[in-house]
Amino acid sequence: MPPDGWPEKAARFTYIVVTRFFSIAVLLAAWEILARSGTFTPFQLPALSNVLLRIWQDAVTGDLAINTALTLYRALVSFAICAVGGVAIGMAMSRNRLAHWFFDPIISVGFPMPKIAFLPVIILWLGVYDVSKISIIVIDAIFPVIAATVIAIQGIERELLWSARNMGAREREMLWQIVLPAALPQIMTGLQVALPLTLIVAVVAEMLMGGYGLGGAMMTASRFANSTGVFAGIVEIAVIGYCLVKAMALLRRRLLIWHQEANEPTTA
Amino acid sequence: MKAPLDRSRRLGRVHATMSVPAQIVVDQVSHLYRPPRGREVLALDQVSLDVANREFVALLGPSGCGKSTLLYLIGGFLPVETGAILVDGKPVAAPGPDRGIVFQHFALFPWKTVRGNILYGLERQGMPKDEREQRALDFIELVGLNGFEDSYPSQLSGGMKQRTAIARTLAFDPKILLMDEPFGALDAQTRGLMQAELLRIWQRTPKTVIFVTHDVQEAVYLADRVAVMSARPGRIKTIVDTKFDKNDPAIFKAKAFVEKVDEIWNLVKDEAIKAQGKRT
Amino acid sequence: MKAPLDRSRRLGRVHATMSVPAQIVVDQVSHLYRPPRGREVLALDQVSLDVANREFVALLGPSGCGKSTLLYLIGGFLPVETGAILVDGKPVAAPGPDRGIVFQHFALFPWKTVRGNILYGLERQGMPKDEREQRALDFIELVGLNGFEDSYPSQLSGGMKQRTAIARTLAFDPKILLMDEPFGALDAQTRGLMQAELLRIWQRTPKTVIFVTHDVQEAVYLADRVAVMSARPGRIKTIVDTKFDKNDPAIFKAKAFVEKVDEIWNLVKDEAIKAQGKRT
Amino acid sequence: NSAEPVKIRMSWVAPVSNWASIVLEKKDLAKHMGKSYTIESIRYQGTPQMIAAIANNELEVSNLAYSSLAIAIGNAGLEDIRVIADEFQDGVPGHYSSQYYVRKDSGINKVEDLKGKVVGTNGGGSAIDIAIRATLKKHGLEEKRDYTMLEGPLPAMPAMLLEKKADLIPAVLPFALNPKLKEEGKVLFEQRETLGVTQMIVWTARKSFIDKNRAAMVDFMEDMLIITRWYQDPKNHAEVAQIASKITKAPPERFGWLFTKADTYRDPNLIPNVEALQRNVDVTQDLGFVKNKIDIKKYVDLSLAQEAAKRLK
Amino acid sequence: MKQFIRYLPLLLLALGWELAARLELVSTTALPPLSEVVVAWIDMIKTGELVTNGLASLYRAGAGLGLSIVIGGVLGIAMAWSKPVNVLVAPLVEMFYPLPKSALIPVTVIWLGFGDGSKILLIFLGCMLPVTIGAFNGARSSEQVLVWSARSMGAHKLRMLWDVVVPSAMPELLNGIRTALALSFILLVSSELIVAQMGFGYLIGYLGANGNYDAMYAVVLTVAFLGFAADRIYLLITKRTLAWRE
Ligand SMILES: Nc1ncnc2c1ncn2[C@@H]1O[C@H](COP(=O)(O)OP(=O)(O)OP(=O)(O)O)[C@@H](O)[C@H]1O
Ligand SMILES: Nc1ncnc2c1ncn2[C@@H]1O[C@H](COP(=O)(O)OP(=O)(O)OP(=O)(O)O)[C@@H](O)[C@H]1O
Ligand SMILES: [Mg+2]
């Protein structure tokens, strides 16, 4: 085998990009063709090219950067709270009977509760600024993390816990050094569910409460029947979301390099 | 409720008949597994066993007779529900680094490399960094895993995993060693080397060892006493003295040795046949 | 690229020198593990081995030399990247029920009971319900697990898991048996019983068997030929003929038998020492 | 000619105050319902969804605020939309006009004092939102530069004011009746002071639909006239309060004001105030919500309501 | 008694609510005391509208959830085990995951209108995310020797997926389904809030628009209670399904 020269590398890279984005490209092409075919009015389905143009204009004026930064900030701060809080509550529930007693029914009730209905209360308590938005996001996205943590900890092989106890690990150390890594695969799954949820709820909260942010911009566009603006928002959120989801998957791969899933499945 | 009375009587006897007080006292211990679904299994039935300080006891018995269960109880992993287990005179309440255990299925941390697995116990003992790194290397060397320090358990062969587990437990130098078929997955030669190393460590830094094995020769060779367990529900059937000069290379051919092996072999055989008989 | 030429030459030779065509042909197979992170390991290096129809071959070798890897390749679980493996004249492409395997770590389905595990293969063969239920019971009986039919693997002792794995593979009666230290976790007696059963099955419904073991005696007793592998990277070092009358109860004491055991023991020992030597 | 009755889907947002939420309660008065047409009344969260539904032919008769009408025509390009009837008008003399409250103790005594304050709204571009912006603009105040807009649901507005989350809030019926609001708040201005009569909400339908189903639509309008008149007839007031109570789960006593002089004006002939509508749409355009001036007369078709009214003479 | 202690935290929560409202920690217009909510609830049960609206809602939630479990599960497993599926489908899934489903309404309305179809689609899309991620990650982590085991006993590829990959993925998959179950109730309400003639979300929407918060919270609590019951039943089933995990 000759050493990899740049042409091979470039070819390989192109190949990956082409295959990876093939389906998206097809979707986008279908969109443009459909919109231009005249089947729909621009209000129903604006052409992709116009939407991109609009995004470009927003980028030039700086609106895009501000809105994106605000939405991301809200989503990521909430995500951090969900990750830390969710894992902590989940761990407490698995290791402490009192915590389990307290949280178990509350989670069962709180998880499927349509929390939007409490919006007026939240606005009155916390206002419409970041605190209230972040609170709404957190109460919506923390549950998957808690649930995943609990079920992950239940599934840990008891010999692993014994092993650590045997080598002198104290309860606190066990949590960090054994329970957490052993449960990590499923906790990561919970986080992978929670991250896009935080983005979704961030946008929805912005839509409901107005103000800056991608959701606010989309809501405004939608009120003024500005479809191009609405679809621009959809595209922007899709791109940001895609990056977040990908980043999370990469992080997972890094953290779980030891795990079975790091290997490509054989004998498929 | 006559158990408490019984126990105190028995404990008295132990102290009276042995010059050194036993380091591990297993007193009329029974263990019943109650799985959430499926049948209950009485794994141990009134097992009693005393192991003196620095003694090396081998545990033999048919498959499923409760050997692992007994180690788990002494290790403090399972709660002692009937009977009592004392270590150094105190009832066992929880696992602790005074009792190192090598699990039958290794129980390596899959997210740590070979080195990381071995280092873990040392960190927990609070050993300084340089020292523990050195010690980990020494033990990797000892079990012949040089070059695999940074491999994850999933990248090791069965025997290599087992050797990692052995190294991990030996490295943090517990006073008491509980070993559950520690050499089961090793080839004859590596096994011989490991046996020699174990003996060397045992002699240099004296430890009390309880060693489960299926190899009668190994048991007789390594142990001071061999406890033979009966088929399920497990009981201690007989305890045989097996003190030989471990440093004699010709020991395996010695008549006394071969006879001991035969004697124990027959004891185990009876049990296995009984176990088999019970089924049909 | 001279492999193809080489191979065809070699295959020719095989057919010429053996009266029956080999059922399993392993031809100059190498295997390199490339883990996602960590070092690459050359587990097998140009291994060649032919196993005739109905032959019983034992595989011996130091820990980590690639025995399991070789079985995985023959089983069709890992892709053959260099060299070739033919079974019944066809290159191995995928796993199939013609080659039954007993894994070193059992690989029982944790969500199925003992019975469910054994039934699984039979269901896949499309055996009628009554028949397969009966057959599962027979094999549970054979390995002495009556009473544990409905236990989950997590509720079994090490040896019991292993016996379940053996029963599962024997039950669906594959033409070729690949067994990776199948008796490693069994006590001497149960092991003896299992050996006898295996031989009985092998003689009654003839099979080709490749059998990895660390017990030299067992290898010599069971196998027609014993292949000794060298330390990593694994190669086949020697193949020794070991045809004895398996039905002679005194065989273990026979001079010829003991000599064979010694011969092979020494071969393995050299390898293990080499493996050890390599490290230091 | 066709035996199948025409399906008419009607939209509503707020119960009781939108006709579509209550007309079916008196369907026994209707003469043609079930024969030449049928009604489905569908609740929408807001106008954006209605505009999308109209565009997709999912909604035949929609109740749009004047601002939404301007947006539907100017931004969504719904050129064939037609105003066919009135729903209610704000500020008609002798009737209610939306009030805008501040706290008594806030020190805000005139609109100019709102500089730097927080102003509550139910959402940018709504009829009320535009009224606020227009009023404040008249007094020289611009959003963002001079005041902050805070969005919240209309029912929560009194609480937002009283809990000091907002300094000015719109009070529409029935939330304006909150006793604590009356006690601790005071009216800073009424909508009519700046906008005069506001044609708040109109019914619209697409021209294509009207043309195709003209006869059925006249039948429909006729029945609607009968029903809406019944509701506004003072002698039915007790029963009306019962219906409102059943729908909103609020006690009937709370509906004393409903369809009286204390309520906003509803035209008995369902005829909208086109002149006011033109003014309102112009304000919307002034504030920049739609680009171009809209000549609203082109989008009004009162023939249905007039024909129906003739039949009832 | 045991059950009582078990659910005591809920009682505490309810008490907290009642107190917060009675002590006017928050305006009672926005959060009426729980006792009044209960009164409103009893009224609505009597008139039967909770039941009729509930049935309409449950049908939508059930259909959306069912679809998301089947399609999401299959997709997740297929993405884990088939390269082509992964390459083709994964980018789309990854793109649609983080989209607020309500933002997609303009698109879904074009195809499905504002009827049950678009609501079910919305619930389906929203619930699919956790199921797919759970199935994907669970399927990727199934132990290789188990897969090999099944294959060597004659299971063909699809069969092996069903027999080994699905059960190995079960813990994660089930957890994903639990999340989806919860989300289905939330999404149900938000989709019905947008446009509806019937359903819990419709009730919540117009009661809220009318400022009738005690009746609105009665509906919210009904949804929460149904979700709670579903979650409890679901946990029971999970416990049985995963009994093999000691
Ligand atoms: N977690 C468990 N739940 C239920 N039963 C169990 C459990 N673990 C072990 N048993 C039962 O207890 C008995 C003793 O098991 P144990 O593992 O102690 O045997 P062992 O002597 O170590 O056998 P082996 O030599 O095969 O490892 C067995 O019959 C087994 O079925
Ligand atoms: N998944 C893997 N990734 C990387 N390396 C591996 C993997 N599996 C095995 N190896 C390496 O391949 C070599 C051979 O492993 P194999 O399991 O075939 O040995 P073995 O002969 O069966 O040993 P044992 O008797 O200890 O079971 C070992 O050195 C091991 O480190
Ligand atoms: Mg055991």
Ligand SMILES: [Mg+2]
């Ligand atoms: Mg192996």
